[in-house]
Amino acid sequence: MEFGHAPAPAKELRKHLTQGRVAGRKSRGRLQYKSPKQIADRKQAQEAEPVSEFEKLTPPSDGEIIEKRRKKLHVPDRPIIPFIVGDGTGVDIWPAAKKVIEAAVEKAFQGRKQIVWFQIYAGEAANELYGTHLPEDTIKAIEKFVVAIKGPLTTPVGGGHRSLNVTMRQRLDLYACVRPVRYFRGVPSPVRRPQKLDIVIFRENTEDVYAGIEYKQGTPEAERVITFLNEMMGCTVRPDSGIGIKPISITATKRLVRKAIIYAIQNHRCSVTLVHKGNIMKYTEGAFRDWGYEVAREEFGRFIITEDDLLSQYDGNVPPGKIVVKDRIADSMFQQVLLRPDEYSVIALPNLNGDYLSDACAAQVGGLGMAPGGNIGDATALFEATHGTAPKYAGKDMVNPGSLILSGAMMLEYLGWKAAARKIYRALQRTILQKFVTYDLHRLMKNATKVATSEFADRIVGNMN
Numbered sequence: 001m002e003f004g005h006a007p008a009p010a011k012e013l014r015k016h017l018t019q020g021r022v023a024g025r026k027s028r029g030r031l032q033y034k035s036p037k038q039i040a041d042r043k044q045a046q047e048a049e050p051v052s053e054f055e056k057l058t059p060p061s062d063g064e065i066i067e068k069r070r071k072k073l074h075v076p077d078r079p080i081i082p083f084i085v086g087d088g089t090g091v092d093i094w095p096a097a098k099k100v101i102e103a104a105v106e107k108a109f110q111g112r113k114q115i116v117w118f119q120i121y122a123g124e125a126a127n128e129l130y131g132t133h134l135p136e137d138t139i140k141a142i143e144k145f146v147v148a149i150k151g152p153l154t155t156p157v158g159g160g161h162r163s164l165n166v167t168m169r170q171r172l173d174l175y176a177c178v179r180p181v182r183y184f185r186g187v188p189s190p191v192r193r194p195q196k197l198d199i200v201i202f203r204e205n206t207e208d209v210y211a212g213i214e215y216k217q218g219t220p221e222a223e224r225v226i227t228f229l230n231e232m233m234g235c236t237v238r239p240d241s242g243i244g245i246k247p248i249s250i251t252a253t254k255r256l257v258r259k260a261i262i263y264a265i266q267n268h269r270c271s272v273t274l275v276h277k278g279n280i281m282k283y284t285e286g287a288f289r290d291w292g293y294e295v296a297r298e299e300f301g302r303f304i305i306t307e308d309d310l311l312s313q314y315d316g317n318v319p320p321g322k323i324v325v326k327d328r329i330a331d332s333m334f335q336q337v338l339l340r341p342d343e344y345s346v347i348a349l350p351n352l353n354g355d356y357l358s359d360a361c362a363a364q365v366g367g368l369g370m371a372p373g374g375n376i377g378d379a380t381a382l383f384e385a386t387h388g389t390a391p392k393y394a395g396k397d398m399v400n401p402g403s404l405i406l407s408g409a410m411m412l413e414y415l416g417w418k419a420a421a422r423k424i425y426r427a428l429q430r431t432i433l434q435k436f437v438t439y440d441l442h443r444l445m446k447n448a449t450k451v452a453t454s455e456f457a458d459r460i461v462g463n464m465n
Ligand code: NAD
Pocket: 089, 093, 151, 152, 153, 154, 155, 156, 165, 368, 369, 384, 385, 386, 387, 388, 389, 390, 391, 399, 400, 401, 402, 403, 440
């Protein structure tokens, strides 16, 4: 699976992208191309920047900065990569993942390349150090060093601080939450043929009901919105309601679907499915579908065919090399991934449904402990364990570090260090087939040996060659 440096994209796509038919459209905002002089000036400015740009952090002096130019990553041999250990079981899974990632890089490049880690803070550790759960230092460090990785972070339910994950995604404009879901042989699964599920989910990450526009019941803000809706818009919202707003924009939808289609083309995937609840929420979810098709037709017409065209013009036979773009209603999609998983390949969907569907799919291939993820924007990328902090297991060296390890492999692919990523996939597969697994998989497997988080990592490293 490829996320940043895909296998040489079809020549045609490369030409298509550089002709500006896709890239050019976006070049007004964050994606503007920079001249060599601008790049040199930026580099000089970065080098000249005093350490004091951070309040409490000192970046390592023995690594180099990853840069993104013309949408392409430039990765030095010793890139500085910020990491956040995370709350709860972060203390268990981060050291395990770090060990496996380092071993894979060492095995693949024999010292020619090495990650230079840089600890940054969010969550409880940040609160202790800075008096806030998400310090500016952390945002600045991710922006500056371009690629980062994190463990899980606590979010209080029904009050307290806002979700740190959601805030980071919005602040850094990490608009695509990319979650590959694939099966490793030997992992216990609740379905009969888990190997049939091999999908990559592109979940919109910045808006929908996750935009954080919420008004608590009984507050003047909630009352004002309710009064406006009832008096000016002819609605009948109960006066004792809490209010949440669901914005879905052309901008966010199109850039997400564009990313999903480019991924599908580069990785020879056969379809892109737009998942929505547009039959009920017509102007948000329904619009997501319509704008998704617009991107597909207007920007990728040479590469795609819609499902309607497939049936009406091609008698159901996909012309060679074409990607089928189709759409499904969200509730039906939850059935489809169980009943006909092999009919789906890349899936693009709004935020809330994407959150639900990615966990449901992960459950089919071994649970959250094995589900990797990355939040990817145009400027930066933040890879993360997709599960939460599992507080009751924190510090017990028990939980499965697979999610963060696989997110690390995704990060290596993003850097273009594919040989190292492959080492991780193979060694993880071997370890599972040898039946050395953590408690979550052990309780579902026959004749397996239960190992601690740290031992699982050691076994994976031992299986690397
Ligand atoms: P959770 O993911 O922490 O736990 C859900 C279930 O999965 C639990 O039964 C747990 O035992 C199991 N589980 C989780 N990680 C596992 C692992 N590595 N190996 C094996 N089993 C594992 O979800 P929750 O209990 O709903 O949330 C706990 C906290 O985590 C909350 O504060 C929540 O907001 C936060 N959270 C954070 C993220 C994130 O940082 N990306 C994601 C989800 C939840």
